[in-house]
Amino acid sequence: MQIITDSSCDLPKEILEENDVIVIPLNIEIDGKNYVDGVDLTHEEFFDKMSKSEGLPKTSQPSPQSYIDAFKKAAQKTGETLCIHLSSKLSGTMNGALMVREMVESKIEVFDSLSGSLGLGMQVLKACEMKKEGATIEHIVDKLKEIREDMKVVVYLESLENAVRGGRVARVKEMVANLLNLKAVVHVEEGYVKVLKTIRGKKRAINFMLDQMAEKNTDFKDKIIGITHCDCIEDAMALKDEILKRFNPIDVLVTTMGPVIGTHSGQGGLLVCF
Known part of the structure; x- marks a missing residue:
């Protein structure tokens, strides 16, 4: 099983790498210049640029190609994928994943965290823990629903x-x-x-x-x-x-x-x- 999330999870890079999580980056525009979250813009650089910007940065969901690349990479590694994304009430990121998954011949479950930042990240960590224990996607999703309901x-x-x-x-x-x-x-x-x-x-x-x-x-x-x-x-x-x-x-x-x-x-x- 491959776990995928998006860059709004705010998990440290070393934790993501340790758990072999594929991250789909969101996009940011600051003063007319576009950046890819975590690729050509670190968190520290973002806050520095935001503090100097006259306008508010604009964020947007990943490009369709970003989803396709992530799903194909996952399909090459395993036969099934669990995607855990930023709240659908805050972004179109999850809906983008739902649309693009039809283009990839692989079992892909898309889960709405109904949260963001570490509210999403902690759900990803739980999924990784259960994956290591041999849990099925169905059992992981059931547990994530409980966590999502209980989390504050x-x-x-x-x-x-x-x-x-x-x-x-x-x-x-x-x-x-x-x-x-x-x-x-x-x-x-x-x-x-x-x-x-x-x-x-x-x-x-x-x-x-x-x-x-x-x-x-x-x-x-x-x-x-x-x-x-x-x-x-x-x-x-x-x-x-x-x-x-x-x-x-x-x-x-x-x-x-x-x-x-x-x-x-x-x-x-x-x-x-x-």
């Missing part, structure tokens, strides 16, 4: 600037938020990103995210927690330390957030997946 993805936004630039929030709301030092915490619900709460001050907002973990009333001792950050590694590591202290999980995976989700989260954003 919460994101702290340092600023509303990108939401304003993207036309999702009015400039006057950003001005009020800045005056009152209001921070937005959003979450993924049924595949969509929705505002969970606006809170005064960064420290309170981060504590609110930790409270969300506590309210889930889950024993995290046998679980891995995921954190992605938008060019704010110190904040991410401080959050990791607090999670380890309060919840004692097996591990906390910390990585950078890529362009697909990072464009909307903006500099200083933090995502926690649990």
